Amino acid sequence: MAENIGIGLIGYGFAGKTLHAPLINATAGLTLAAVSSSDAGKVHADLPGVKVTADPGAVINDPSVDVVIIPTPNETHYPLAKQALAAGKHVVVDKPFTVTLSQAHELKQLAENRGLLLSVFHNRRWDSDFLTVRQLINDGILGDVVYMSSQYDRFRPQVMPRWREQPGAGSGIWYDLAPHLIDQAIQLFGMPVAVNVDLALLRPGALTDDYFHATLIYPQRRVVLHGGMLAAAATPRFTVHGTKGSFVKFGLDPQEARLKAGVYPPQPDWGIDTLDGILTLAKGDEMTEHQVRTQPGNYPAYYAAIRDAILGVGENPVTAAAAIQVMELIELGVLSSEQKKTLAVKNG
Structure with a gap:
């Protein structure tokens, strides 16, 4: 080649x-x-x-x-x-x-x-906020993470005549937004031992799920993944609690918005998120707050890695095996919602 x-x-x-x-x-x-x-x-x-x-x-x-x-x-x-x-x-x-x-x-x-x-x-592995959360966890700043909430809310009250919002295989918000959040959670913590998922149709006239609330259960940790189409007020994108402190980040990674606006990489400020996160650290009974500048997002890294993998000088950035783990939790989540109960993850 x-x-x-x-x-x-x-x-x-x-x-x-x-x-x-x-x-x-x-x-x-x-x-x-x-x-x-x-x-x-x-x-x-x-x-x-x-x-x-x-x-x-x-x-x-x-x-x-x-x-x-x-x-x-x-x-x-x-x-x-x-x-x-x-x-x-x-x-x-x-x-x-x-x-x-x-x-x-x-x-x-x-x-x-x-x-x-x-x-x-799975481009959201290169979101600015996710890269920042991963670094904080890997550096031990938060201690042992016991809880994380990852939310992706929108305000779209009208049901639109597009395939994502119509009945059919793979439609609905669980298949649209949840794969991003599930993949990020697996990257941070591995596969859970069990899941509990609630899927719902909340908008008037909704034809497929437009709400999900999923709890990924780990032995000493809970990860909550949430998405909806009727959130007019801002909600935290990430909330992370650990034994040493907490991190909260509002706002979305800016890369998709810039691409939609016709601003393309490379740019000197590509991936820069101007909305800082808040890190709260505990020292004894005292709590101190610190602004944390998010790492630059880097969607271009995905296709650069695809190029390198094909040329034999790098690794596949998102393997089929990794994507299968996401699909396992997607399918199990549907069953959990249908059966209204917590379900164990095989080999989780």
């Missing part, structure tokens, strides 16, 4: 246009060679020199394409990834990996059999 790696992008909806295409174009050694879209004009307005076809199969089988990127509706992840792997292409799938655990295992095995890279775009 030439050191300039050809990328084929399946779909040019929100994720393809806003996240994947700009990050690919910002990565040295990657070339966006072809895009599958029914709206060639929309693609060419942003990417005038790129081949566009309405047929995903044409992109997958294009000889100039080495890696196929799949940021499409969730239920299409499995068939498109399977087709691309069967064609001998490396594959990046947007989160969630698939809509069933069995599909995820099948894709992992197919990639291993063919010696191909298969990665899942």
Whole structure:
């Protein structure tokens, strides 16, 4: 393979246009060679020199394409990834990996059999707030962490006519936002021993879940993951309590907002979050508060790592095995909500 790696992008909806295409174009050694879209004009307005076809199969089988990127509706992840792997292409799938655990295992095995890279775009591993929380924990600043709340709330009272909010496999907020929070929790603490999940439809006219509240149970720790569509007031993105102190962070990582606004990396201030977190440390009976500048977020690191992994000089940034752990908790969470009880995690 030439050191300039050809990328084929399946779909040019929100994720393809806003996240994947700009990050690919910002990565040295990657070339966006072809895009599958029914709206060639929309693609060419942003990417005038790129081949566009309405047929995903044409992109997958294009000889100039080495890696196929799949940021499409969730239920299409499995068939498109399977087709691309069967064609001998490396594959990046947007989160969630698939809509069933069995599909995820099948894709992992197919990639291993063919010696191909298969990665899942869990980009929020490179959020500014998450990187800061991870550093505080790893440095022992908080002591032993006994509780963490990770929330991703929005205020979207109207049910929109888009696939994420319509009935169907892989729709709803549990499959949309929870994979980010679950992946981050696993990165910090590993797999829990049990989960308790409540999924609900709270908005008038809701057709699929628009609320989740999940507790990941560890022997000496509780991790609460929460998301909803009716939170008008600001809620903490992270609340972390340990034996030495606490950390609270409001506000979202700024990278997606900048990408939506058409501001692309590289930029000198890329990933800088101007809203500091608050660290409260205990020394005896005294509590002291400190502002903590968040680490810069770094979404471009994902595709740089994909490039290096394909060239054999780095590791897959998000392996299929790691994404399967997320899928295990997604599926178990659905069962927990349906059965209204806490369920044990196998090998947790």
